[in-house]
Amino acid sequence: MEEILVVAEHRKGDLRDITFEMLNFAQTFASQNQMKLTVLLLGQNISEMAGRLEDSCDNLLVLDAPELAAYSPDPYLLVIEKTMQERKSFLTLMGHTAAGMDLAPPLAARLSLPLMSDCLDAKLDNGQLEVHRQIYGGKINAHLRLKHFDQYLVTVRPGCFPASVNHDRSANKVAIEPPAWTEFRRRFLAYVEAELADVDITAADILVSVGRGIGKPENISAVQEFADAIGATLSCSRPVADKGWLPKSRQVGTSGKTVRPKVYIALGISGAFQHQAGMKNAETIIAVNKDARAPIFNVAHYGIVGDLFQVIPILKDKFS
Numbered sequence: 001m002e003e004i005l006v007v008a009e010h011r012k013g014d015l016r017d018i019t020f021e022m023l024n025f026a027q028t029f030a031s032q033n034q035m036k037l038t039v040l041l042l043g044q045n046i047s048e049m050a051g052r053l054e055d056s057c058d059n060l061l062v063l064d065a066p067e068l069a070a071y072s073p074d075p076y077l078l079v080i081e082k083t084m085q086e087r088k089s090f091l092t093l094m095g096h097t098a099a100g101m102d103l104a105p106p107l108a109a110r111l112s113l114p115l116m117s118d119c120l121d122a123k124l125d126n127g128q129l130e131v132h133r134q135i136y137g138g139k140i141n142a143h144l145r146l147k148h149f150d151q152y153l154v155t156v157r158p159g160c161f162p163a164s165v166n167h168d169r170s171a172n173k174v175a176i177e178p179p180a181w182t183e184f185r186r187r188f189l190a191y192v193e194a195e196l197a198d199v200d201i202t203a204a205d206i207l208v209s210v211g212r213g214i215g216k217p218e219n220i221s222a223v224q225e226f227a228d229a230i231g232a233t234l235s236c237s238r239p240v241a242d243k244g245w246l247p248k249s250r251q252v253g254t255s256g257k258t259v260r261p262k263v264y265i266a267l268g269i270s271g272a273f274q275h276q277a278g279m280k281n282a283e284t285i286i287a288v289n290k291d292a293r294a295p296i297f298n299v300a301h302y303g304i305v306g307d308l309f310q311v312i313p314i315l316k317d318k319f320s
């Protein structure tokens with residue numbers, strides 16, 4: 001029976017959400033296509049993490065070794081490459097995360113496999129793999145059908161599937177043999193903690209978020225006034241943080257924070273997928289943008305096409 005292989009990801013002793021998101025997808029995919037679901041877990045002192053995975057997959061491959069204590073590309077590549085070569089899984093999934101982006105291209109090159117990166121979904125249609133990706137900064141959804149191949153490698157965008165899994169399987173646990181370790185050219189030194197946040201935007205019920213549409217830093221005060229008037233906290237898209245108009249700790253998105261407020265008001269934010277990934281699960285999203293085709297409107301529950309400087313006083317009036 002063919003299999004789908006999920007490469008588990010963890011950090012500082014805890015499985016990351018992306019592991020469960022991939023499992024959520026893989027459980028459905030495996031059931032729909034009569035495949036076995038296998039998880040590969042690499043690390044050191046990982047028995048507790050293994051315990052959390054063993055009832056959600058059919059095979060759990062574990063390698064517990066000091067070389068794998070923290071993610072580092074050289075040892076991880078060796079083990080994953082060897083495992084993929086031996087198992088020849090039909091579909092191998094990795095997170096489209098810093099680690100997945102680091103590992104997937106060299107694996108695809110070494111094993112001559114087709115790689116589809118940053119996928120939002122995948123399915124088999126008449127035996128052919130079809131993946132869903134976004135291109136042009138999220139403006140276009142592309143459904144791509146891949147040429148026939150025996151094995152595929154796919155990286156999955158974080159946040160596309162719920163991080164919840166069914167616990168209805170009982171894994172066959174296998175301690176895999178370590179490869180012949182070669183000399184590592186790169187090694188893990190330390191985790192560098194993010195700078196201390198001025199406010200915790202993840203704890204706010206209402207966020208007013210500003211994007212490049214704000215134009216210049218002097219305009220932030222008008223938005224801050226609006227936020228204060230409705231009891232909201234100010235957050236932003238990446239360009240606003242990059243320019244130093246607001247602290248980095250206020251940035252929402254893949255390289256910022258993931259937020260789930262009750263209300264998220266996006267002002268002058270186009271809605272690139274890196275931004276959406278951090279806010280699309282807000283309960284109510286209100287977007288103001290002068291471009292009716294801005295991708296933010298794809299996730300907004302309420303959209304206002306207009307100049308944010310004209311809309312803010314109206315919203316302030318209505319909400320406060």
Ligand SMILES: Cc1cc2nc3c(=O)[nH]c(=O)nc-3n(C[C@H](O)[C@H](O)[C@H](O)COP(=O)(O)OP(=O)(O)OC[C@H]3O[C@@H](n4cnc5c(N)ncnc54)[C@H](O)[C@@H]3O)c2cc1C
Nearest residue numbers: 211212213237238253254255256268269270275290307308
């Ligand atoms: C690896 C990587 C990680 C990234 N991580 C993040 C991340 O964490 N967070 C993030 O936000 N981005 C991130 N980005 C950047 C992302 O791709 C976009 O470039 C960014 O989100 C765009 O920010 P924006 O919407 O503020 O600016 P723009 O895309 O320039 O959009 C500005 C919007 O404002 C509108 N506008 C202009 N003037 C007005 C006005 N007066 N009234 C109303 N609307 C107006 C325009 O129509 C436009 O839609 C990342 C990119 C990469 C490559």
